[in-house]
Amino acid sequence: MTQTIDEIFEQICTLIAPFNKKNIPITKDSLFSVDLELDSLNVMDILSEIEDEFDITVPLNMLPDLETVGQFAEIVKQLLSEQ
Amino acid sequence: MTFDLFEKFDSILNDYNSLPKGAANPFTVSMEQVLSPTTAIINGRKTILAGTNNYMGMTFNQECMDAAQEALLTLGTGTTGSRMLNGTYNSHKKLEDTLKKFYDTQHAIVFSTGYQANLGIIATLAGPKDYVVIDADSHASIYDGCAMGNATVVRFKHNDADNLDKKLTRIRKNDPQAGILVVLEGVYSMLGDQAPLKELTRISKAHNAFVLVDEAHSIGVFGETGRGVAQEQGVEDQIDFIVGTFSKSVGTIGGYCVSNNPKFEALRLVCRPYIFTASLPPSVVASATKALELIANSNLRAKLLSNSRRLNNGLSQAGFDMGTTGESPIAAIIIAEQDTAIAFWGEMIKEGVYVNLALPPATPKKLNLMRCSLSAAHNHEQIDFMLEKFILVGTKLGLLQDIPKRILA
Numbered sequence: 246m247t248q249t250i251d252e253i254f255e256q257i258c259t260l261i262a263p264f265n266k267k268n269i270p271i272t273k274d275s276l277f278s279v280d281l282e283l284d285s286l287n288v289m290d291i292l293s294e295i296e297d298e299f300d301i302t303v304p305l306n307m308l309p310d311l312e313t314v315g316q317f318a319e320i321v322k323q324l325l326s327e328q
Numbered sequence: 329m330t331f332d333l334f335e336k337f338d339s340i341l342n343d344y345n346s347l348p349k350g351a352a353n354p355f356t357v358s359m360e361q362v363l364s365p366t367t368a369i370i371n372g373r374k375t376i377l378a379g380t381n382n383y384m385g386m387t388f389n390q391e392c393m394d395a396a397q398e399a400l401l402t403l404g405t406g407t408t409g410s411r412m413l414n415g416t417y418n419s420h421k422k423l424e425d426t427l428k429k430f431y432d433t434q435h436a437i438v439f440s441t442g443y444q445a446n447l448g449i450i451a452t453l454a455g456p457k458d459y460v461v462i463d464a465d466s467h468a469s470i471y472d473g474c475a476m477g478n479a480t481v482v483r484f485k486h487n488d489a490d491n492l493d494k495k496l497t498r499i500r501k502n503d504p505q506a507g508i509l510v511v512l513e514g515v516y517s518m519l520g521d522q523a524p525l526k527e528l529t530r531i532s533k534a535h536n537a538f539v540l541v542d543e544a545h546s547i548g549v550f551g552e553t554g555r556g557v558a559q560e561q562g563v564e565d566q567i568d569f570i571v572g573t574f575s576k577s578v579g580t581i582g583g584y585c586v587s588n589n590p591k592f593e594a595l596r597l598v599c600r601p602y603i604f605t606a607s608l609p610p611s612v613v614a615s616a617t618k619a620l621e622l623i624a625n626s627n628l629r630a631k632l633l634s635n636s637r638r639l640n641n642g643l644s645q646a647g648f649d650m651g652t653t654g655e656s657p658i659a660a661i662i663i664a665e666q667d668t669a670i671a672f673w674g675e676m677i678k679e680g681v682y683v684n685l686a687l688p689p690a691t692p693k694k695l696n697l698m699r700c701s702l703s704a705a706h707n708h709e710q711i712d713f714m715l716e717k718f719i720l721v722g723t724k725l726g727l728l729q730d731i732p733k734r735i736l737a
Contacts, residue, residue, distance in 0.1 A: 292483075293484075
C-alpha cells in the first residue's frame with residue numbers, strides 16, 4: 246500500500262517529537278534549524294530514525310537540501326516509490 | 329549585510345566574545361615554555377599538562393630527539409615537495425617499511441597529517457557508486473573525508489551492531505553489487521570507549537563490505553605490541569585498512585594507512601591529499617621511525633592505563649559525574665552547564681593544571697566535558713595533584729557536595 250505524503254508527514258512528526266523539547270507546533274514548512282531550533286546533529290539523528298522507520302536509505306549527502314519537515318516527507322515518498 | 333561573507337559566523341562569534349578574557353579563555357592559551365611531556369609554563373606559572381594526547385610521553389624521548397636532530401642536520405629543514413615529485417627521501421620509505429613491520433602488513437603509505445590520511449583514504453576509496461558507512465560519533469576527519477568524496481554516506485548509531493546490520497542490509501537490498509566501506513575508530517577520543525570490533529567486522533564482512541579502522545587514539549596504547557584495538561580484540565585479519573597518526577603516541581606529526589590489499593599502492597597515484605601537499609620534513613620522519621621501534625617493544629602501556637585508572641577512580645570516588653571508566657587513557661567528567669564548564673577550565677589553569685575543555689559539537693550527546701588524556705610520563709604525584717585541583721574547583725563551583733576527606737588525606 247502506498248502511503249500519502251500526509252501520512253508520511255504525520256509519521257515523521259512522531260519521530261521528531263522526542264527532539265522537539267519545547268513542543269513547538271510542526272508544519273510542513275517548519276525549518277529544522279530556525280523554527281524547531283534543532284542543530285545539524287539532531288537532524289542527522291532524526292534522519293537515522295526515519296531510515297529505520299521507513300526501511301529506506303537516506304544518504305547523508307542529501308542533508309544540505311533538506312531544510313523543512315515537508316522536504317523530509319517528500320524525499321521519503323520519493324525513496325519509497327523507487328523501491 | 330547580505331554581501332557579508334562573515335554574517336553566517338555572527339552567532340558563533342558572539343558566543344566566543346562572551347568567553348572570559350585573558351588567562352581564563354580556554355581557546356587562546358599558549359605554552360610559553362614546554363619543560364617536559366607533562367609540564368609547561370603557562371601564564372607565567374608551571375603547569376601540569378593533563379590534556380595533550382601525549383600518551384607515551386614520546387615528545388622528549390632522547391633517542392627520538394637524537395634521530396630528529398641528525399636528520400635535521402644532514403637532510404635539512406624540509407622536503408619542499410610532494411611525495412610524487414621531489415618529496416620522497418629514503419627516510420620516507422624507511423618509515424613506511426617500519427610501519428609495515430610494526431603492523432605486519434604488505435603495504436604502508438605515509439601522509440603529512442592524520443587528518444589528511446582519513447580525508448585521502450575515505451574520499452579516494454569510496455567513489456560515486458560506492459557507499460561509506462560511518463559511526464555517528466566519528467571524528468571530523470572522517471566526516472570531512474565523506475564530504476570530499478562522491479560516495480553515498482550512511483551513518484549508524486554509535487557502536488550499535490544491530491543498527492549497522494540494518495543499514496548494511498538495506499544498502500545491499502537495493503544495490504547488491506555496490507562497494508561498501510565501513511569506517512570505525514578503535515577508541516573514540518572524547519569518552520575513550522572502544523568499538524566492539526569483533527561484532528562490527530563480522531557484520532561488515534557478512535555484507536561483503538571493506539572495513540577501515542582509525543587507530544589514532546589507540547596506537548601505542550592497546551594490543552600486545554601496541555598496534556591498537558584491532559590487535560587487542562584479535563581481529564586484525566578482518567580489517568582491510570588501518571589509519572593512524574604520529575601526533576599522539578608517536579609524539580610528532582603525520583598520518584598513515586596500512587593494508588594487505590594487493591592493489592593498495594594504486595592509492596599513491598590517485599589520492600589527492602597524498603599528492604597535492606608537501607611530504608613530512610626529515611626530522612619528523614626520523615623521530616616517527618624511532619618512536620615506532622620503541623613503542624613496539626615498550627612496557628609503557630601498563631603504566632599508562634594504571635595512571636588513567638588512578639585519576640578515573642579518584643574523580644569517581646570524589647563524586648564527579650564521569651564520562652569515562654578508566655579503560656582508556658582518557659578521564660573526563662561531565663558538567664551539565666556550559667558556563668560552569670568554561671569556568672571550571674579557567675579555575676583549573678589558575679591552579680596549574682591544563683585540561684581540555686570539550687564542548688558540543690565536538691562531543692557525543694552534547695556533553696560538556698573536562699577531558700584529561702593521561703600519559704605514561706605522568707607520575708603519581710602529578711596525578712594526585714590533578715585530582716586535588718579537580719576536587720578543589722569542583723567544590724568551589726558547587727559540583728561536589730563536600731570535600732571527601734579520605735581522598736585528600
